[in-house]
Amino acid sequence: MKRSHDYTSTIVWTGNRGLGTRTYRGYDRTWDIAIGGKPVVHCSNDPLLGGDPGLHNPEDLLLSSLAACHMLWYLHLASDAGIVVEAYRDSPLGVGETEPGGAGRFLRATLRPTITLAPGSDAQAADRIHHEIHRYCFIARSVNFPVTCEATYEVRPDQPMRA
Template sequence: MSFHVKVSWQGTQQPGEAFSRDHQIHFGSGQSIQASSAPDFQGNAAHVNPEESLMAALSSCHMLTFLAIAHLKRLPVASYDDQVSAELGQNEAGKTKVAAINLNPVITFAAGVTVSEEVLAKMHQKAHENCFIANSLNTVVRLHDREFNH
């Protein structure tokens, strides 16, 4: 299985001038988005930046894996909302990296379904262990202040 994305940038800057960070990302699904660097890196705040894209990919993967686990356990989920944040830091070579991504999912199960905190924690642990994106990252992932290291 493989996945494909096309990233396109067009520029017209002259030597010595600042360049536009704005670009387009075309997904294999046919969707396209406007992207840029983060505003702190001279990007366009109206566009998605790589750090947000990384956070979204991790959160989405964790959610989909969690939902698959809930489905297998016959625990119907009514809603899943996540407020994700990230922290920049430095790697061992002193280069800037996304040092930590914080997931804060709020799950509502279907009416009449009760899930203990212990079972919920085990489901999140299993979701993290089986999330393709989490398994591809070299960063700390926190889930409600519980750390998963890679």
């Protein structure tokens, strides 16, 4: 039986310079994401659209959410398979397009994790796990663009024990 669950968030526009949206260039494209009991995240529009490059934008957050969801499922499935992951770092790449009228969308995303495995680990078995994740990952199952994974692996060599 499927279970339904809710997610909530409060988005507060912080870009009113005093005159609201009276003119197109007269306000900032900034806002805060507030979720009860968690730190506030300050955001801005994509710098290509005049946003603050020092703040997170929706595209950053979507790509990061996609990569984080994949990572969490990878760690879960690796643990279930007896594969010991010692480190995981991803530098995902999202490719988007903007139409002449300003509408944009993601065309694709490539996850590019570097995964460190415990000595004696089977990197091929570790790699096969990525192909299972899209059956589970909430975010990947929710987007309408292709998501691929180009993982690299480091198997930590055995270290002699120190006395």
